[in-house]
Amino acid sequence: xxxxxxxxxxxxxxxxxxTWHAESADTVGSMGMFLAGLVLVSRNRYLAWPVVLLAxxxxxNQHPIRTKEGGSTPWTALMTATFALxxxxxxxxxxxDPMTGAIKxx
Numbered sequence: 001x002x003x004x005x006x007x008x009x010x011x012x013x014x015x016x017x018x019t020w021h022a023e024s025a026d027t028v029g030s031m032g033m034f035l036a037g038l039v040l041v042s043r044n045r046y047l048a049w050p051v052v053l054l055a056x057x058x059x060x061n062q063h064p065i066r067t068k069e070g071g072s073t074p075w076t077a078l079m080t081a082t083f084a085l086x087x088x089x090x091x092x093x094x095x096x097d098p099m100t101g102a103i104k105x106x
Contacts, residue, residue, distance in 0.1 A: 029058045032077045039084035045092075048085040055081035 032054045039048045059074040095104045 036080040036084040045088045048088040052081045
């Protein structure tokens with residue numbers, strides 16, 4: 001038997017102890033991005049607020065290992081949720097003619 005630590009025959013598979021908690025994918029952040037996209041498409045004002053709260057929660061509970069492994073960052077989910085909130089409420093601030101429903105420019 002060789003005493004060289006670089007010997008290929010001495011390699012073993014890496015196994016973590018059973019008491020260690022393995023990090024999993026951030027499904028809450030992915031769900032928040034999906035719901036923010038749904039708000040952007042449907043312009044549902046009432047769904048926009050829970051999406052923003054979900055994004056804030058995702059941002060507060062972020063794990064650096066998840067973003068290192070290629071997951072989406074919670075900051076992008078927060079920015080998308082904020083943008084969806086602005087877009088969904090933007091229709092309330094347009095000036096329309098009550099008779100025709102068209103946008104008034106003057």
